[in-house]
Amino acid sequence: xxxxxxxxxxxxxxxxxxxxxxxxxxxxxxxxxxxxxxxxxxxxxxxxxxxxxxxxxxxxxxxxxxxxxxxxxxxxxxxxxxxxxxxxxxxxxxxxxxxxxxxxxxxxxxxxxxxxxxxxxxxxxxxxxxxxxxxxxxxxxxxxxxxxxxxxxxxxxxxxxxxxxxxxxxxxxxxxxxxxxxxxxxxxxxxxxxxxxxxxxxxxxxxxxxxxxxxxxxxxxxxxxxxxxxxxxxxxxxxxxxxxxxxxxxxxxxxxxxxxxxxxxxxxxxxxxxxxxxxxxxxxxxxxxxxxxxxxxxxxxxxxxxxxxxxxxxxxxxxxxxxxxx
Amino acid sequence: xxxxxxxxxxxxxxxxxxxxxxxxxxxxxxxxxxxxxxxxxxxxxxxxxxxxxxxxxxxxxxxxxxxxxxxxxxxxxxxxxxxxxxxxxxxxxxxxxxxxxxxxxxxxxxxxxxxxxxxxxxxxxxxxxxxxxxxxxxxxxxxxxxxxxxxxxxxxxxxxxxxxxxxxxxxxxxxxxxxxxxxxxxxxx
Numbered sequence: 039x040x041x042x043x044x045x046x047x048x049x050x051x052x053x054x055x056x057x058x059x060x061x062x063x064x065x066x067x068x069x070x071x072x073x074x075x076x077x078x079x080x081x082x083x084x085x086x087x088x089x090x091x092x093x094x095x096x097x098x099x100x101x102x103x104x105x106x107x108x109x110x111x112x113x114x115x116x117x118x119x120x121x122x123x124x125x126x127x128x129x130x131x132x133x134x135x136x137x138x139x140x141x142x143x144x145x146x147x148x149x150x151x152x153x154x155x156x157x158x159x160x161x162x163x164x165x166x167x168x169x170x171x172x173x174x175x176x177x178x179x180x181x182x183x184x185x186x187x188x189x190x191x192x193x194x195x196x197x198x199x200x201x202x203x204x205x206x207x208x209x210x211x212x213x214x215x216x217x218x219x220x221x222x223x224x225x226x227x228x229x230x231x232x233x234x235x236x237x238x239x240x241x242x243x244x245x246x247x248x249x250x251x252x253x254x255x256x257x258x259x260x261x262x263x264x265x266x267x268x269x270x271x272x273x274x275x276x277x278x279x280x281x282x283x284x285x286x287x288x289x290x291x292x293x294x295x296x297x298x299x300x301x302x303x304x305x306x307x308x309x310x311x312x313x314x315x316x317x318x319x320x321x322x323x324x325x326x327x328x329x330x331x332x333x334x335x336x337x338x339x340x341x342x343x344x345x346x347x348x349x350x351x352x353x354x355x356x357x358x359x360x361x362x363x364x
Numbered sequence: 365x366x367x368x369x370x371x372x373x374x375x376x377x378x379x380x381x382x383x384x385x386x387x388x389x390x391x392x393x394x395x396x397x398x399x400x401x402x403x404x405x406x407x408x409x410x411x412x413x414x415x416x417x418x419x420x421x422x423x424x425x426x427x428x429x430x431x432x433x434x435x436x437x438x439x440x441x442x443x444x445x446x447x448x449x450x451x452x453x454x455x456x457x458x459x460x461x462x463x464x465x466x467x468x469x470x471x472x473x474x475x476x477x478x479x480x481x482x483x484x485x486x487x488x489x490x491x492x493x494x495x496x497x498x499x500x501x502x503x504x505x506x507x508x509x510x511x512x513x514x515x516x517x518x519x520x521x522x523x524x525x526x527x528x529x530x531x532x533x534x535x536x537x538x539x540x541x542x543x544x545x546x547x548x549x550x551x552x553x
Binding site: 086088136137138139140141142215216218219222228229231232233235236237258260276283286339 | 371391392393394395396397398399400401402404417418419420421422423
C-alpha cells in the first residue's frame with residue numbers, strides 16, 4: 039500500500055507550478071492588468087443546472103445562513119468591473135461538487151481575467167500569447183488553430199449543430215458506436231451537443247496542438263452574449279490543448295434583464311431535473327443593472343494546463359493532495 | 365441488491381446490465397465545463413466474458429449485481445456437473461457446462477480454483493494461474509534436440525493441448541500458465 043499521506047504529484051511539479059504562477063503574474067503586470075481577490079465563501083451561487091456546488095452553514099444566531107463555495111469567481115469579479123476596477127485577473131480555487139476523474143478534481147485552480155473593451159478576438163489573441171509564454175520549453179504545439187464550432191462539428195460528424203434534428207442525430211449515433219446517446223439525450227438538443235462534442239469532436243482535436251473553438255451554439259451561451267449577426271451562435275469560445283478542455287471565454291453578457299431571464303430559465307431546468315432551486319445572485323444582478331463595461335473574459339484551468347506542461351496523463355499527477363488524499 | 369450511483373463507479377464494481385451481471389473494468393468521468401456530465405465505462409459481461417462500452421448520465425443509479433469470488437477446491441466431474449468445495453466450510457457447489465466453459469481443460473482434482481457466484485449460483489470458474497499436468501500424449505521427437513526452436517503439440521491429462529519443447533516426453537509433469545495457455549517448465553518430482 040502506497041503512503042497516502044504523501045503528495046500525489048512528484049515534488050518537481052511544485053516547482054513547475056510556482057514557476058507558472060510567477061510567469062502569469064509577470065504577464066499581467068506587463069499589461070497593467072490588476073490582480074484581485076474575491077471571496078471563496080459566498081452568499082449566492084450560480085443557477086447553472088450542470089454545476090453541482092458545495093454549500094455550508096454560517097452560524098449566525100438565531101438562524102444559520104447558507105453559504106456556498108464558489109464554482110467560479112465570475113460574479114464577484116464582474117461586480118468589481120461594474121464598480122470601475124478596470125481590467126483584472128485572479129488566481130484562485132473553485133469548487134465543483136461530484137466532479138472527480140482523470141481530468142477533474144472537486145477543488146481546482148482557476149486563472150480568470152477580464153479585459154475592458156476587448157473584443158472576443160482580442161482576448162483570443164491574448165490567450166494564445168499567454169499560453170505560448172507559459173508553454174515555451176515544455177510543450178511544442180503542433181499548430182495553433184482557430185475554428186468555428188459549426189464548421190468543426192459539421193466536418194467531423196456531417197451534422198448541423200445549430201439546428202436540431204433528432205432523427206439525423208440518432209442515425210449518426212447508431213452508425214458511430216455511441217448508441218447510448220439516443221436513450222440518454224432523447225430530444226435534448228444541448229445534451230446531444232455535449233455528448234457528441236465529448237465523444238467525437240474533442241478526440242479529433244487531440245493531435246492539433248492548441249485549438250480555439252469559437253461560436254458556440256446560442257443554446258449553450260452560458261454567460262456570453264448572443265452573436266449580433268447570427269442569433270444561433272454566441273460570442274463564446276473554448277481553448278483545447280491536445281483535445282483537453284483548458285478554458286472558456288466570453289464576450290460578456292452585460293444586459294441585466296437578459297441575465298435574469300437566463301437565471302430563471304436555468305432554475306426552471308433545475309426544477310425539471312429535480313435539483314434544488316437556487317436564488318439568483320441579487321448583488322451580481324444589481325451590478326449588471328448599474329452597468330458592466332463592455333469586456334471579454336476567460337477562465338483557464340491551471341491544473342490542466344500544468345498537466346500539459348508536465349506532460350502527464352492525469353490531474354492527480356500535478357496536484358499535491360487530490361480528493362482522495364485531501 | 366443495493367443500487368450504485370455513477371459516483372461510486374470504479375474498477376471491480378459488479379452491476380447489472382441488460383439483465384446480466386457485469387464487472388466494471390474502467391470508469392471515465394467526462395464533463396464539458398459548461399455541460400452535461402457522463403460516465404463512460406468499460407464493462408465485462410460476467411456470463412459471456414464479452415467487454416463492451418457503455419455511457420451513463422452522471423448521477424444515474426444502476427442495480428448492483430450480487431457477485432462474489434470464492435476459492436474452491438475442484439472435486440470431481442459426474443458426467444454432467446463439476447463439483448467444487450469451499451475448503452473452510454465444506455460447502456459444495458456444482459457448476460454446469462456453461463459455468464465451466466473453457467476452464468474444463470485445466471481442471472485437476474484437488475486444485476484450488478476461483479468460482480464466481482451470482483446470487484449464490486456458479487457463474488464462472490477460473491483455474492489457478494499455474495497448473496501442473498502430466499503429458500498424456502506427444503510425438504516422441506528427436507532425442508538430444510534442446511534447441512527449443514519449434515516445439516511440438518502435447519496433449520495433457522486434463523485434455524488441454526499446449527506447445528512444448530521437443531525434449532518433453534509422455535508421462536512427464538509440466539507447468540502451464542492457464543492465462544496464456546503456454547508451457548512454463550518441466551516439474552521434477
